[in-house]
Amino acid sequence: MTPEKLVRAAEEFIDSGAFFAQLATMVSYATESARPEGRLALEAYLDEVLTPALTHLGCAVTRHENPSPAAGPFLVGRRIEDPALPTVLCYGHADVVEGMAGQWSEDRDPWTLTADGDRWYGRGAADNKGQHLVNLAALRLLLAEQGALGFNLTFLFDPGEEIGSPGLAEFAAAHRELLRADVFLGSDGPRLDETTPTLFLGARGGVQLLLDADLRPGAHHSGNRGGVLRNPATTLAGAIATLVDGHGRILVPELLPPPVGPEVRAALAGVEVEADPYWGEPSLTPAERLYAWNTLEVLALSAGDADRPVGAIPGRARAILQLRHVVGTDAENAAAAVAAHLAAHGYPMIDVSTRGAYPASRTPLDDPWVRWARPVLDRAAGRPVAVLPNIGGGLPNAVFTDVLGLSTLWLPHSYPGCRQHATDEHLPMAVAREGLVLTVGLLHALGNPTQDHPLPVTASYP
Incomplete structure (x- = not known):
């Protein structure tokens, strides 16, 4: 004492x-x-x-x-x-x-x-x-x-x-x-x-990923070229939707951790965490989502100028995503897994690179x-x-x-x-x-x- x-x-x-x-x-x-x-x-x-x-x-x-x-x-x-x-x-x-x-x-x-x-x-x-x-x-x-x-x-x-x-x-x-x-x-x-x-x-560790849809120099008139020219912002939005859905659930198996172990589950059993009930992995408690699972967060999106939009298809769109991960995740290969996943879903034109990581x-x-x-x-x-x-x-x-x-x-x-x-x-x-x-x-x-x-x-x- x-x-x-x-x-x-x-x-x-x-x-x-x-x-x-x-x-x-x-x-x-x-x-x-x-x-x-x-x-x-x-x-x-x-x-x-x-x-x-x-x-x-x-x-x-x-x-x-x-x-x-x-x-x-x-x-x-x-x-x-x-x-x-x-x-x-x-x-x-x-x-x-x-x-x-x-x-x-x-x-x-x-x-x-x-x-x-x-x-x-x-x-x-x-x-x-x-x-x-x-x-x-x-x-x-x-x-x-x-x-x-x-x-x-x-x-x-x-x-x-x-x-x-x-x-x-x-x-x-x-x-x-x-x-x-x-x-x-x-x-x-x-x-x-x-x-x-x-x-x-x-x-938890973290991996920051840059998704870059750099399709062409400059923007093009959306009336003259709309419908025949691929829009990098629309492309990027669709690509992100194959990685994480609109309710925060990761859709790439390679970005998921091992199942929550019994000791961790027992330790978190009485832990109360304020959470959106419709966000994240539905099979987990809020405490398990925060302390024992991975999240893929969109930190930033960029295409055109949202404050001063013009009627033009942008030439480039970028997004910064962050994988927050627990022990047991194959974080070193996260960028490769995302690139392969996007290519398999029809988005090979998006370049994926790692901007920083910690274990x-x-x-x-x-x-x-x-x-x-x-x-x-x-x-x-x-x-x-x-x-x-x-x-x-x-x-x-x-x-x-x-x-x-x-x-x-x-x-x-x-x-x-x-x-x-x-x-x-x-x-x-x-x-x-x-x-x-x-x-x-x-x-x-x-x-x-x-x-x-x-x-x-x-x-x-x-």
């Missing part, structure tokens, strides 16, 4: 305004990884915020050049209390998406944390500065209470998660010893809903670390915690499962309505408060194993 004094300290850290003040400083750094000026802010954030925070935890802090020129350096903090103790690898990302200044409600500045009731508004408040602040604060509170963690700590900060974590897999592969650990703990993405504490074990991954539901963490979190929350096989979105989880071979525990401190990646991003105070209590409970249990609830045995921790 988490000591009552530690729980009170966690709640007081939120209630006193100390958390808000520290988050306000973090939000003030415009660490937009997609913008050149954001790279300078990222460097300052690493130097002026994260390095002192890790040093205060007794970590030796090092910066490492990114193998990719697309993003800045990685920051690693390590605190080794005893080589015989288990090691936890924590992860957070220092970057944010574009601030979208001037578009927020109530004239809010994205780089100024603003309280509105129990909602704290600002870019990065939920994704990811508020979340890694929860974890840093939990570690500080544990040290203040015990004088030691009771485990070894490695904390890795990613400078480019919002642009696909360029260089992260290569960095991890080249620094396996630096990042060696017994278990991974990260906080990103949303919990199931605002009031349900959640543990998830991985992420799906998950830690098994019966993993020893999952079985260890679940009752700890249930006790800390005072109610059952939702355990999801993965979230619907994407994260670099495969770096930790596939490259480093770790069991991954993701404890999110946000919720689906937080408006991340949009204007009015916010973090509810109640979510941060409960998140901090959950995290100190989990870390306290990690550093204070009992005979009744021992830690799992791993290769590096006998």
